[in-house]
Amino acid sequence: KNEVEQSPQNLTAQEGEFITINCSYSVGISALHWLQQHPGGGIVSLFMLSSGKKKHGRLIATINIQEKHSSLHITASHPRDSAVYICAATSFPPYYGGATNKLIFGTGTLLAVQP
Amino acid sequence: NAGVTQTPKFRVLKTGQSMTLLCAQDMNHEYMYWYRQDPGMGLRLIHYSVGEGTTAKGEVPDGYNVSRLKKQNFLLGLESAAPSQTSVYFCASSYSKVGTGDDEQFFGPGTRLTVL
Numbered sequence: 001k002n003e004v005e006q007s008p009q010n011l012t013a014q015e016g017e018f019i020t021i022n023c024s025y026s027v028g029i030s031a032l033h034w035l036q037q038h039p040g041g042g043i044v045s046l047f048m049l050s051s052g053k054k055k056h057g058r059l060i061a062t063i064n065i066q067e068k069h070s071s072l073h074i075t076a077s078h079p080r081d082s083a084v085y086i087c088a089a090t091s092f093p094p095y096y097g098g099a100t101n102k103l104i105f106g107t108g109t110l111l112a113v114q115p
Numbered sequence: 116n117a118g119v120t121q122t123p124k125f126r127v128l129k130t131g132q133s134m135t136l137l138c139a140q141d142m143n144h145e146y147m148y149w150y151r152q153d154p155g156m157g158l159r160l161i162h163y164s165v166g167e168g169t170t171a172k173g174e175v176p177d178g179y180n181v182s183r184l185k186k187q188n189f190l191l192g193l194e195s196a197a198p199s200q201t202s203v204y205f206c207a208s209s210y211s212k213v214g215t216g217d218d219e220q221f222f223g224p225g226t227r228l229t230v231l
Contacts, residue, residue, distance in 0.1 A: 004157065031218075042119075043205060043222035086157070090218070102174075103220070105157030 003027045004089050006106040013113050019074040021109045023087030030092040032070045034061050037084040037108065046072075046085075077113045084108040116141050121206050121223035128196045128230045136191040136226050138206030146209045147189040148173070148220065149181060151202040158205065164189055196230045203227050 004025045013019050023032065034046040047054050047061040049070075054061050058077075063070040074081055086109075091102040119140045128134055138147065145166045150158040160173030162181040170181045178200060180192045189208075193200060207220040 002157070033219075035222075042224040043207075045219050045221070048219060088157075102160070103158075105159075107155060107157050 002107070004087055004104045004106040006085075006087050006109050008109060009107070010110045011112070013077050013111070015078060015113055015115050017077050017113075019077050019081075019111065019113075021072045021085050021087075021111070023070040023072070023106055025068050025070075025087075025089045025104070027089065027104065028092045029089040031090040032063055033088040033090070033103070034070075034072050035086040035088060037086060039083070043086070074111075079113045079115050082111055082113050084110050118142065119206055119208055119221050119223040121204075121226050123226060124224065125227045126229070128193075128228065130197060130230060132196050133192070133194050134196065134228075135193075136204055136206075136228075138189045138191070138208075138223055139187055140189075140206075140208040140221070141187060142208060142210070142221065143186070144208035144210050144221070145186075146211065146218075147183065148207045148209075149179070149189065149191045150205045150207065151175065152205060152225075153202050161191065161204075196228075198230045201228060201230045 007022045031048050031050045033048050035043050036046050037043045049063050058075045060073040087106040089104045122137045148163045149161040152158050159175050161175055161179050162173050164170050164183040167186040182190045204226045206223040209218050209220045211218050
């Protein structure tokens, strides 16, 4: 079992729908990241959060530390939101001899928003 | 600013050949990382660097070497490529180390490597 699990693995939505992607983790963390990867493209950081909720435009990220769970919501989805969304947890305590913590990545959720 | 750039974007190697992937960043970041991305798996850390002249092993370092002679560049070398190294390789950099409040990682566009 992966230390960071995402669901669903694949998601197809119609334009305008409200979308939720879930991330659960089984290790101690100090922060959780949401990243976006477009087809054939690079990876962009969307959010980093350690508690509560953050909002940027139509994207909302929440985290529940007690339940070890985070969600990424997309309101009024658009075809340009089609991408792979990756959850990554910053490990705690530090790995690698304390030189840096470890980012543990989920396998990603492939989102396709159809017009 | 170009951010993080990687060269080449694509490469096909034969088993046993060697190559070097170049990562460059213009954000004056101390920390740099090399990851590989394989189908059905999350990104995995190969090697990382906490500053010029330093390198360290990550989660999957076998078969790879790295160097950071200049702060802005982080090179990943494959001395004798194997089919198991077929993957997409991403370089990333950050201002501070993972686990601090300023550790957003900026990723390059990736290098798609196929080893036959």
